[in-house]
Amino acid sequence: MKDVLYFAPTELTEALKLLAQYGEKATILAGGTDLVPRINYYELKPEVLVYIGNLGLDYIEQSDGKLIIGAATPTAKIAASPLVAEKAAALAEAARLSASPAIRTAGTIGGNLANASPAADLATPLIALGATVVLVSAKGEREVAVEEFFKGPGETVLQPGELIKEVRVPIKKGKSVFLKLGRRKAMTLSVVNVAVYVEMEKGQRCVDARVALGAMAPVPLRCKKAEGVLQGCVLPMSALEGAEFLDKARIEKAAELAIAESSPIDDQRATAWYRRKAGKVLVARALAAAAGVAI
Amino acid sequence: MKKRGIGIAVGTHPAGLKGGGDPSQAQIRLKPDGTFDLLNGAVDIGQGCKTILRQLAADELDVPLENITHQNIDTDTGPMCTGTFASRVTFMDGNAVLAAAADLKKKIREWAAEYFECSPADVEVANNKVFVKGVPEKSLSMAEVGAMVNWGGKFLVGTGAYTPGPGQQFDPDTGKMTAIASLAFGCCVAEVEVDTETGVVDVLKLVQVFEVGKAMNRLLCKGQNNGGAMMGIGFGLTENVCPYYPTMDFAVQDLTDYVITTAADMPPVMVEDIVEVPHPNGPRGAKGYSEMTASLAGPAILNAIHNAIGVWVTDYPATPERILKALEAAHA
Numbered sequence: 190m191k192d193v194l195y196f197a198p199t200e201l202t203e204a205l206k207l208l209a210q211y212g213e214k215a216t217i218l219a220g221g222t223d224l225v226p227r228i229n230y231y232e233l234k235p236e237v238l239v240y241i242g243n244l245g246l247d248y249i250e251q252s253d254g255k256l257i258i259g260a261a262t263p264t265a266k267i268a269a270s271p272l273v274a275e276k277a278a279a280l281a282e283a284a285r286l287s288a289s290p291a292i293r294t295a296g297t298i299g300g301n302l303a304n305a306s307p308a309a310d311l312a313t314p315l316i317a318l319g320a321t322v323v324l325v326s327a328k329g330e331r332e333v334a335v336e337e338f339f340k341g342p343g344e345t346v347l348q349p350g351e352l353i354k355e356v357r358v359p360i361k362k363g364k365s366v367f368l369k370l371g372r373r374k375a376m377t378l379s380v381v382n383v384a385v386y387v388e389m390e391k392g393q394r395c396v397d398a399r400v401a402l403g404a405m406a407p408v409p410l411r412c413k414k415a416e417g418v419l420q421g422c423v424l425p426m427s428a429l430e431g432a433e434f435l436d437k438a439r440i441e442k443a444a445e446l447a448i449a450e451s452s453p454i455d456d457q458r459a460t461a462w463y464r465r466k467a468g469k470v471l472v473a474r475a476l477a478a479a480a481g482v483a484i
Numbered sequence: 485m486k487k488r489g490i491g492i493a494v495g496t497h498p499a500g501l502k503g504g505g506d507p508s509q510a511q512i513r514l515k516p517d518g519t520f521d522l523l524n525g526a527v528d529i530g531q532g533c534k535t536i537l538r539q540l541a542a543d544e545l546d547v548p549l550e551n552i553t554h555q556n557i558d559t560d561t562g563p564m565c566t567g568t569f570a571s572r573v574t575f576m577d578g579n580a581v582l583a584a585a586a587d588l589k590k591k592i593r594e595w596a597a598e599y600f601e602c603s604p605a606d607v608e609v610a611n612n613k614v615f616v617k618g619v620p621e622k623s624l625s626m627a628e629v630g631a632m633v634n635w636g637g638k639f640l641v642g643t644g645a646y647t648p649g650p651g652q653q654f655d656p657d658t659g660k661m662t663a664i665a666s667l668a669f670g671c672c673v674a675e676v677e678v679d680t681e682t683g684v685v686d687v688l689k690l691v692q693v694f695e696v697g698k699a700m701n702r703l704l705c706k707g708q709n710n711g712g713a714m715m716g717i718g719f720g721l722t723e724n725v726c727p728y729y730p731t732m733d734f735a736v737q738d739l740t741d742y743v744i745t746t747a748a749d750m751p752p753v754m755v756e757d758i759v760e761v762p763h764p765n766g767p768r769g770a771k772g773y774s775e776m777t778a779s780l781a782g783p784a785i786l787n788a789i790h791n792a793i794g795v796w797v798t799d800y801p802a803t804p805e806r807i808l809k810a811l812e813a814a815h816a
Contacts, residue, residue, distance in 0.1 A: 370682060370804070373722055375748035457727060457734035457741045463683075463805040470681040 197240040201325070204244055204352065209327040211237040212349040218242075219261050222288070222296040223304040241352060246299070249273060256358040260299025264311070265290070267298060277358050279314035279365035279384045286310065286369050289376040299353040302338060305345045305408070306378075312339070312409035313384035314367050316401035320358040326351040336401070339408035363388025363397055366475040370467050372458060379404045380459045383471040387419070387479035393427035395419050395435055395480060400443070404458075405451035405468055415447035415472065424482065437477075437484045444472035485680045488688070489792025493783035494671045499772030500572030504664035505651030508576040509563035510584040512541055512552075513641040514592065516634040518612075518627030519551040524581065525565025526573040527556055530711075531774055532704040533573045537581050539700055540767055544585035546610045547626060563643075571772030574700060575665055578767030579646035588642025595633060595640060596624070648765070666763045668773030670694040672716070672780035675751075676788040680811060683804030685789060687717055689753040690781060697763040697771030709756035712777020718745040719778065720785035721801050 194211075198204040208215050216235035218224055219242060227233040246259035249270050256276050258267065267273050268284035287293060287301075287310040301311045302322060315335040323332050327350060335356070338345055347353070365386045371377030382403035390396045398419035400412040422435035433439060453464035477484040500506040510524040522541050528534040538552040545552075556562055565577065589609045596614045597604040600622045608617050615623035624632075633640055648665040655661065675689040692709050699705050722743040726735045736742045762769025782800055789807065790796050795814045797806050 370684065372743045372803075373746055373749050375746045377743070455728075455733070457736065459805055460728075463808065466808055467682045467804065 193235055194237040195240070196238070197243055199243045201244050201246075201354070204239055204241055205325060205327045205350070207237075207239050208350045208352060211239075215239050215349070217303070217352055219297040219300040220263065220295040221300075222292050223300060223306075241299075246354065251276070251360070254360050256360055258298055258356045258358070260353040260355055261297050262299075263294055264288070264296050264298065264301065265293040267311075268293060276360045277314065277318055277365060279317055279367035279386070280311065280358065282367040283310045283314045283369070283382070283384065286367070286371075292376075298356055302335070302356070303345060303347060303353060305339050305341070305343050307342055307407055307409060308379040308382070308404035309409060310369065310379060310382060310403065313382055313401040313403040314365060315356060315358065316409055316411050317367075317384035317386040317399045318358050318361070318365055319386070319399065320356055322356050323354045324351050325354045330354070332357070336409075336411040341407045361386070361388060361397070364479045366479045368471045368475045369403075370471065378458060381405055381453075381464050381468045381471060383468065383475045385472070385475040385479050387476065389424075389480060391429065392424075392481065394423045394429045395421065398443075398476070398480075400447050400472060400476070402447060402451050402468060402472070405448075405453045405464055407452070410451055412447035412450045412472075414450055415443040418443050418446060419476070419480075424480075435480055435482060437482065440473050440476045440480070440482060440484055443476060444469045447472045486677050487680060487792040488675065488677050489788045489790065491674050491676070491784045491787025491789070491791055492671065493674075493780045493787060494669070495776050495780050496667045496669050497571055497773055497776035497779070498663065498667055499575035499665045500570050500648065501566075501651075502663050502665075503652035503654075503661055504647065504649035506566050506572060506576060506665075507645055507647035508565045508572075508580040509643070509645040510537075510577060510580040511563050511641060511643050512545075512581070512584045512588045513639070514588065514626075514630050514633060516630050518625065518630030519553065520545065520547070520588075522552050522554045522581065522584075523563055524554075524556055524577050525559060525562040525567075526577045527568045529568055531568075531573070531708060532701065533568070533577065535704065536574060536700040537577055540578050540581045541585045543768070544582050545589060547612045551612070551626075571668070571775045572665075573772065574770050574774075575766055575772040576646055576648070578700070578770060579765075580644045582767050583644025583646060584642045585644070586642070587644055588640060591640045591642060592629065595638065596629065599624075599632070666697065666766060666771040668695055668697065668771045668776060670773065670776045670780055672713075672784040674720075674781060674784035674788045676785060676792055678789055678792045678807065679804075680793060683807035683811075685721055685785070685802065685804070685807065687721075687749075687751040687785060689755075690717070690751045690784075691755040692777065692780060693757045693759060694773050694776065695759040695761055695771075696773050697766045698760050698769030699758055700768065700770050702758070705758050706756060708774045709758075709777050710754060712774070712779075713754060713756070713781050714745050714750060715778035716781025717749060717751075717785065718743070719800060720782035721745075721803070722749075724801055724803065727803075 246261035248259040369382040388397040593607040
């Protein structure tokens with residue numbers, strides 16, 4: 190293997206200068222849990238590695254009605270954070286269910302997003318919660334919605350010279366739920382995962398609903414049609430006026446629409462047939478749990 | 485909907501090759517400090533044979549366990565052994581070790597008879613000592629014997645071998661053959677909960693009991709039983725080399741996609757036990773049985789799935805996908 194130039198800057202400006210200097214030749218290294226195996230298997234031969242673990246991007250804070258999570262924050266820290274558990278339950282659950290203790294300790298939230306796996310566990314809760322990523326380069330900063338961050342398997346809107354600085358999760362009143370099906374109970378990639386966010390006015394009328402599906406399309410997918418049929422619906426016993434009842438049938442309708450929006454494939458983990466079947470069940474269960482509807 | 489069911493599987497397992505022709509050899513030598521080297525060819529792959537073969541040698545020689553050093557690192561120089569497979573090591577190598585220890589004991593008696601000027605029949609090897617029966621002043625510690633033998637220009641080595649019989653032929657018409665060695669028996673009961681919408685199976689409880697002849701080491705049996713259960717659950721639910729057989733699509737290339745179970749997949753309740761009926765030809769009554777600990781959980785789980793949902797899944801492993809397909813076929 191040819192020599193690799195390795196940098197471990199301690200200042201963000203220094204890191205951005207290096208990324209600007211080496212452009213497309215530069216590969217960003219954080220926890221290394223996705224990158225290093227690819228290097229070891231000769232799938233990737235980086236010329237320049239820029240390690241971002243010393244830039245002070247390991248933090249979880251609350252500011253301006255948002256949860257701010259540094260890009261180099263390990264998944265284990267997110268899983269263990271009482272703040273994340275309280276303000277973004279689906280994200281905490283996804284972090285807890287992802288990979289293994291060793292991978293969670295090394296792997297970071299920024300890496301999980303930048304790796305752009307369609308099955309990335311942290312992507313769907315962030316989409317359901319309406320989170321954004323802050324991307325920085327030597328030229329400046331921009332903020333992109335997580336649902337618009339992914340372009341395809343392994344592809345994102347990140348430009349050469351740019352890195353993810355942090356993830357911002359709006360703190361909202363509603364309830365978020367994350368459900369995952371793997372091939373075993375731990376240390377498993379998602380066969381399908383689902384994250385939903387539902388906000389109920391006075392606990393009775395749905396004023397906001399967001400649904401995201403993982404491992405069901407080339408990118409973690411927001412399902413707007415499914416969300417649409419839930420907006421404004423009221424619980425059957427409610428005194429509030431609503432467009433339709435938010436009941437078992439409505440939730441199943443939403444689940445059906447979510448699956449209709451998806452485009453799963455056959456792979457070693459499951460067939461598209463199974464993903465549609467199980468995905469629909471998971472969407473319905475997650476929505477029912479978030480909305481407080483028995484199904 | 486979640487449905488619960490209970491399934492049972494029973495099995496038998498032979499020690500070594502059923503048709504015989506499956507020998508093992510062992511060697512034990514007395515060292516200058518009165519301790520012993522035990523050499524054999526079977527490799528310890530985690531099942532604990534380094535412990536139980538030393539136990540058998542120590543028992544036969546009547547010396548402390550820690551005085552036996554076990555050596556099985558080299559197939560070039562080690563005594564012959566067909567290998568660690570088919571639950572054969574306890575039975576075959578165990579018998580070979582007992583024979584080698586008995587042979588060494590005989591040689592120590594002959595040496596001591598010359599030293600004590602008596603008949604070998606009057607010499608006793610016991611309690612880490614060598615002495616003349618009924619004559620307390622004619623007694624040497626094993627350390628003294630080791631020093632005198634080795635510094636005196638002698639080398640005492642016991643050898644032993646065991647085979648349950650020569651190779652047997654099948655009757656080509658009936659498939660009948662003489663079963664050699666031993667058969668162990670086992671039973672597994674599994675309780676599962678099946679999610680009929682996702683096909684996901686949770687094993688709630690697993691009970692395994694094995695008839696082992698005589699347990700050489702109860703703790704090792706326990707480890708074997710629980711470890712085997714873990715493999716058996718993988719066999720029943722997750723381990724799949726060709727997920728879409730008979731096509732080779734997505735055939736597994738490495739352990740990344742070969743789904744072995746984790747601690748999180750173990751049932752909340754696991755019970756294991758043994759039954760002991762000493763085998764007449766086994767070393768101290770022991771049989772080999774270990775491989776069977778991984779064989780029974782799979783069929784017990786598939787039977788429990790049938791009991792839960794009323795539909796058979798007959799391909800291993802019973803993946804969520806196969807369960808949903810079986811349910812759909814039944815209700816079509």
